[in-house]
Amino acid sequence: MSLWSRLRGLFGGRDAKRRLKIPILGVEACGKSSLILTLGQFVSLHDMGRISMSSGSLFGELLSHVAAGRPLPASARWEKFELHIHRVPEPGGGHSPVDMTLSSEDIPGKQFRDLMDELRVNPDLSTWKAGPTKQILERFTQLLSSCDGFIFIVDLVRNKRAEIAAGAKEPIWTAFADQIKPIMTGILLASKMNAVMAHKPIFFVFSKPDLHLLEPEEVREHFRRAMAIPLAQLRGELINVGQYNVQCAGWEMDSALDGMGIDILLSDLVHAVNAVPDGAP
Amino acid sequence: MSDVLFRYLLTARQRDESVFRRLVLADEPLLEAGVEQLVETTAVRVHVTSQHEHVDKRRDTVPASRHRSVRFFDAPQPRRPQDGHFEDRTEEFPLRDTLQIYTCTDCRGAGKVRCRTCSGRGKVGCARCGGSGKAQDHKGRRRRCRTCGGSGRQRCFSCRGTGKVTCRKCSGEGQLASWEAVIHRYATENRSGDEYPAAAQGARIHRSFKRWLEIDPDRVTNLERATVIEHLGFESPEALEVVARADTRRRGMEEEAQRSTGRFLFLRADCAVSPVGYTVVRLDGKPRYYWLIGRGEKALEVIPRGRLDPWKFAGWLGMGSGSAMAYEGVAQTYSFAQPILELLATSVYVPLPWLVAGSTASWLVTLGGLRRVRLRRPPVSTVGLIVPSGRPTAFLTCLAYLGSYLQRLQVLDRAYDAQSDQLLGRMRSDRQSESLSLELPDGRKVRLVEVARSHRLSDDQLRLIAQALDGVMILEEPEQKAEELMERITKLVRTPPNMTALRIDSEQGELRDPPLSPVGDRGLPLEGIRRAFVGDLQREVDWEVLYRQMWQPLAELLDKAEASRQPEGTKT
Known part of the structure; x- marks a missing residue:
């Protein structure tokens, strides 16, 4: 958050228009582009906002693949997109007025995977040597320190679909360990070096509920148990993990491309970054 | 593997009030050699910062009209830094009495000088035909040069045919202004030096790594005995000897600063005191020093120069790697060994926390001396x-x-x-x-x-x-x-x-x-x-x-x- 936006927030009140930068992270083929597309569709269909002009081409490209019945292609570059949102759904029903621009980036999962592999092997960032992975790390660090929160997408059924369907719990914990633990370690280390990380909400979104067939509460409980130690560490670093929301976003595309759980995710996201003005229902 | 660890890595902690953590290799020859005797002393870093004023004179010459934008002084009015404010700054004072306005020596007041390109002729050789008056057309036939019209000469591009150009020295004004300026330059000079115990002669105690300073960033403004003892947390004759030597050195640096070129304004002396402990082990009649710098969890061990036993060092690495292998699996061994290998490659020093980190059982060793350590936390x-x-x-x-x-x-x-x-x-x-x-x-x-x-x-x-x-x-x-x-x-x-x-x-x-x-x-x-x-x-x-x-x-x-x-x- 820039100094100007801080001053504007101080003197202009909380109803001033806000620009939120919330990157979406996750390994390749976990559903980042799907979430972006679904967010855009959800906001547009329910008259909650609109896609910015600059992001129109990205959404158009993604929609063309869905319309043709093709899977979304892997993201090859860092795609920026923006959503102008003027109201958000409330958990108890109704809507709250907001005036904000949700800015995010679709980051290639391959780069994220490379970064996590490196973090897993060598969690001490200070000892990293110059190279392509270091460059990605620097870019990620810059992104994380300049954003207002993060969305992490976790693919629970990555290569373990049959085992999870058979009721085994260990693959779920392994997915947490493989996909979340390295980046949590990275966040903890980054927070040691950069205090800007504090008080930022982190959202963990678990994709593909149609494949892992677990109830949201079950996923939430597994996550709380498997990640108990790093979650407590994040709380100790004043990173706002109390606001994270574990929801199955539900990428089961119906005709309207209206994802499940998007409303709750959007509502919690907006509330977590205090974008809802005072006095709103 | 852990048995090996326990055999070789054991804590030797005395129930005294030492501020140092102790790590020794407790194999039998070392124990018999009396490694448990720890000498408590100190290392002192002295830093003297001084502020000096250097006064110079300079003559400036500009085209006459420009002197109007200059503020002249009847006498220099320097604003010297306040005591304790170390600044690097320069002030200039053009003196009004020294101002002179005179005719430009280059153009003799005309404002124009002869063009050097054409030597005042106003014409130069044609660049296209080289002065021949004929040039090739697009078909390769030699025809009359269109640029110069066949004359072989063209107008000078510097003076545009006039043969004269504006005088650079006076910018065409014909007059110059000259004055003398007094320049006051305030420069901060730094002098620093470290003092170590006499026994440190020949030992490798590194001064450059940052952690040494981070260990104890507190400063004492003078080297009074009571302050030093309070700071160190103990009193030992050797420590006071080092402190006295550092005090002498400080005074020497202060005198040197005052004798430095330029006018001496003021100085400040800072001293950082870091507790140092060492133990001497005599093996085969030869002394071997084990050094500990700093206190508490961040204490560092320093390897003696030229007395490092490579087999022992390899043994340390092996213990670290082996214990990590035993406790945290083979995969973690390499990540653990990485910083140690890098340290080995640089061969500068072996920070104790790196040496023992990752080895879970070695916490017993590193914590051995912590119980009686006076920590602020x-x-x-x-x-x-x-x-x-x-x-x-x-x-x-x-x-x-x-x-x-x-x-x-x-x-x-x-x-x-x-x-x-x-x-x-x-x-x-x-x-x-x-x-x-x-x-x-x-x-x-x-x-x-x-x-x-x-x-x-x-x-x-x-x-x-x-x-x-x-x-x-x-x-x-x-x-x-x-x-x-x-x-x-x-x-x-x-x-x-x-x-x-x-x-x-x-x-x-x-x-x-x-x-x-x-x-x-x-x-x-x-x-x-x-x-x-x-x-x-x-x-x-x-x-x-x-x-x-x-x-x-x-x-x-x-x-x-x-x-x-x-x-x-x-x-x-």
Whole structure:
């Protein structure tokens, strides 16, 4: 958050228009582009906002693949997109007025995977040597320190679909360990070096509920148990993990491309970054 | 591998008030050589900053009109830095009396000089035809040059045919202004030097690494004896000798600063004092120094120059790698060994925390001297969980996960892969010890060290381990009795640590229904807790009760340890 936006927030009140930068992270083929597309569709269909002009081409490209019945292609570059949102759904029903621009980036999962592999092997960032992975790390660090929160997408059924369907719990914990633990370690280390990380909400979104067939509460409980130690560490670093929301976003595309759980995710996201003005229902 | 570790890495801690952590290699020749004698002294870094004023004169010459934009002074009016404000700054004072306006010597007042390109002729040779008047057309035929019209000459591009250009010296004004300026330059000069004990001659004590400064950033503004002693926390003749030598050096630097070129304005002397401890070991009649710089957890060990035994050093690396291999798996070995290998490559120094980090059992060593260390922060309490003769238990893992899950504690160790593997039942069973660092909601920090197969430890090893601990909790299996081990420790140690026992049952893999209230005669079913925590989401388990049963004896031990640490008058 820039100094100007801080001053504007101080003197202009909380109803001033806000620009939120919330990157979406996750390994390749976990559903980042799907979430972006679904967010855009959800906001547009329910008259909650609109896609910015600059992001129109990205959404158009993604929609063309869905319309043709093709899977979304892997993201090859860092795609920026923006959503102008003027109201958000409330958990108890109704809507709250907001005036904000949700800015995010679709980051290639391959780069994220490379970064996590490196973090897993060598969690001490200070000892990293110059190279392509270091460059990605620097870019990620810059992104994380300049954003207002993060969305992490976790693919629970990555290569373990049959085992999870058979009721085994260990693959779920392994997915947490493989996909979340390295980046949590990275966040903890980054927070040691950069205090800007504090008080930022982190959202963990678990994709593909149609494949892992677990109830949201079950996923939430597994996550709380498997990640108990790093979650407590994040709380100790004043990173706002109390606001994270574990929801199955539900990428089961119906005709309207209206994802499940998007409303709750959007509502919690907006509330977590205090974008809802005072006095709103 | 851990047996090797215990054989070679043991703490030698005295029950004195030393501020230093002690690490020695406690093999027999070294012990016989008297390594337990630690000389407490100090290293002093002296830094003298001085402010000087340098006064120079300079003559400036500009076209006459420009002197109007210059502010002239009748006399220099320097604004010297205030005492203690070290500045690097330059001030200029053009003097009004010295201002002269005179005719330009180059153009003699005309403002124009002859063009050097055409030598005043106004024409130069044609660039296209080279002065021949004929040039090739697009078909290669030689025709009359269109640029110069066949004359071979063209107008000079510098003077545009006039033969004269504007005088550069006076910018065409014909007159120049000249004056003399007095320049006052304020420069900060730094002088620094380190003083070490006389025994450090020939030893490699590194001054450049930043951690040395970070260890003790407090500064003393002078080297008064009382201040130094208060700062160090101890008084030793050798330390005071070093301080006196540093004081002499400081005075020398101050005198040198005052004799420096330029007018001396003021100076400030800063001194950073860092406690240094060393122990001398005589092996085969040759002295060998082991140095410790700084205090507390960040104390560093410095390798003596030219006296480093490569086999011993390799042994340290092997111990570190081996212990990591034993406790955290082969995969972690390489990540652990990486910084040490890098350090070896740079061969500068071996920071003690790097040397022993990753080796869980070596916490016993590093913590050996911490109990009596005067730290400004609350001390870290260390509790040993000793399993008399059985295999390692899942106690630490269950405690870490349950405490974090219930938000009762925070695990400080970053590498929790071992805990995760243990929870998923993938831990190797041949390990002997494991440690876990915790932070409690009230800010206290606790380090728990589990030592299994304690029957393998010799009396010396067990004694030194017990001395390094603030409390001992014996994890008692149904067929084992804690009293036997307690008696052994009591016999070995003159002032034994507080001890308690907790009954556990590593065999029982299922929780009872209703679970664990009370523990029952079989003890705490750690395996059942682990399995229930991993997989059984449907079953209603009162995790609070389980956690309380695990934590309660530890909390009592910690309270006792804190009570014993308080001074006599403040005990409640």
